[in-house]
Amino acid sequence: MRAEPQSFDRVLSSMCTTTVPAAREAALQFLESNPGDPATFPVIDDLEQEAINYLGEIAELTKPAGYITSGGTEANIQALRLAKKRYNHETLNNPNVIVPETGHFSFAKAADLLDIEVQWMPTDTDYTVDVSAVHENLNDDTIAIVGIAGSTEYGRVDPIPSLGAIAARHDVLFHVDAAWGGFALPFTDHAWSFADAPVDTMTIDPHKLGRAPIPAGGLLVRSDQMLTSLATETPYLETTSQVTLTGTRSGAGVAGTTAALRALWPDGYEQMITEQQATASWLADQLRARDFEVIAPQLPLVPVKMEEKIVEQLRDRGWRISQTNGGPVRIVCMPHVDRPQLREFLTDLDAIAADRTTTQA
Numbered sequence: 568m569r570a571e572p573q574s575f576d577r578v579l580s581s582m583c584t585t586t587v588p589a590a591r592e593a594a595l596q597f598l599e600s601n602p603g604d605p606a607t608f609p610v611i612d613d614l615e616q617e618a619i620n621y622l623g624e625i626a627e628l629t630k631p632a633g634y635i636t637s638g639g640t641e642a643n644i645q646a647l648r649l650a651k652k653r654y655n656h657e658t659l660n661n662p663n664v665i666v667p668e669t670g671h672f673s674f675a676k677a678a679d680l681l682d683i684e685v686q687w688m689p690t691d692t693d694y695t696v697d698v699s700a701v702h703e704n705l706n707d708d709t710i711a712i713v714g715i716a717g718s719t720e721y722g723r724v725d726p727i728p729s730l731g732a733i734a735a736r737h738d739v740l741f742h743v744d745a746a747w748g749g750f751a752l753p754f755t756d757h758a759w760s761f762a763d764a765p766v767d768t769m770t771i772d773p774h775k776l777g778r779a780p781i782p783a784g785g786l787l788v789r790s791d792q793m794l795t796s797l798a799t800e801t802p803y804l805e806t807t808s809q810v811t812l813t814g815t816r817s818g819a820g821v822a823g824t825t826a827a828l829r830a831l832w833p834d835g836y837e838q839m840i841t842e843q844q845a846t847a848s849w850l851a852d853q854l855r856a857r858d859f860e861v862i863a864p865q866l867p868l869v870p871v872k873m874e875e876k877i878v879e880q881l882r883d884r885g886w887r888i889s890q891t892n893g894g895p896v897r898i899v900c901m902p903h904v905d906r907p908q909l910r911e912f913l914t915d916l917d918a919i920a921a922d923r924t925t926t927q928a
């Protein structure tokens with residue numbers, strides 16, 4: 568087959584990025600291994616355990632349980648599945664889960680699959696969840712509270728300790744979605760980890776800021792015992808039960824994750840995030856200097872309000888940018904996004920503005 572994958576030159580909207588060479592190499596080596604059948608493929612099983620130990624270290628979970636999922640979506644589905652399994656089905660009427668309105672659409676999918684209602688909570692002026700709304704809406708049928716640590720649209724971190732306290736007081740599962748933010752947060756002052764709050768489950772994706780190849784999401788669970796409640800018997804495999812949602816899984820994703828973590832945790836990630844943060848605040852300044860309304864970036868994601876016409880013209884010039892529900896454009900400063908590239912972007916933005924001034928005159 569002759570096909571050239573797209574370059575990342577003009578991609579400002581993606582939460583995936585270029586992988587590191589070691590991860591790419593490891594992925595190729597394990598293309599044919601199936602971590603879904605660990606008794607038959609013990610080598611990849613060991614690598615997966617190593618990956619989970621690393622993720623535990625990042626998220627400050629001492630005896631980490633979990634596995635490498637197909638992505639954040641699967642991890643979020645599994646977390647809500649765990650929440651539902653904590654109850655005797657006869658005692659649940661109309662189970663609901665509390666999710667900030669900035670929550671990823673994967674929660675809508677999870678709720679649909681599991682027949683759970685989502686109570687979408689409003690956010691405050693700082694784009695994090697309104698904790699008093701969570702208090703008010705929690706009821707006897709609530710089975711879980713979700714907090715977002717690095718929201719997909721705004722890169723903001725919900726008040727994780729406050730949400731955790733509410734969940735603990737009402738004995739409902741507390742899930743933190745750090746799919747994108749998880750690899751950046753250890754190098755910030757945000758409270759988000761298992762050590763910061765009574766977190767039960769967490770989504771943390773190596774195939775986003777972890778620089779691992781797709782597919783590699785991460786599900787962390789507070790204890791092995793809790794994870795085991797997801798087990799299904801698997802009669803025809805050498806391994807006799809599975810906690811995963813999918814059966815056969817990607818050895819490439821698992822091996823690529825372990826290799827990326829060996830190569831980058833912690834110093835490589837710290838350096839990478841420091842650079843990305845600097846790039847994001849530089850970009851925010853550049854945009855403000857051009858009179859755009861920017862929502863101050865806390866993680867390397869710059870939300871900026873832009874007229875539809877400008878967005879269209881940027882797209883015509885090849886820029887891959889995205890908006891959420893008519894909201895701000897979100898420029899995700901992933902490792903492949905650097906200043907030379909952003910200078911080109913700003914030059915195009917200036918040219919578009921100049922054109923409009925001429926047309927309007």
Ligand SMILES: *Cc1c(COP(=O)(O)O)cnc(C)c1O
Nearest residue numbers: 638639640671673719744746747
């Ligand atoms: C990307 C993302 C997800 C979904 O992850 P996939 O790997 O695309 O399935 C979930 N939650 C958050 C916060 C995300 O940024």
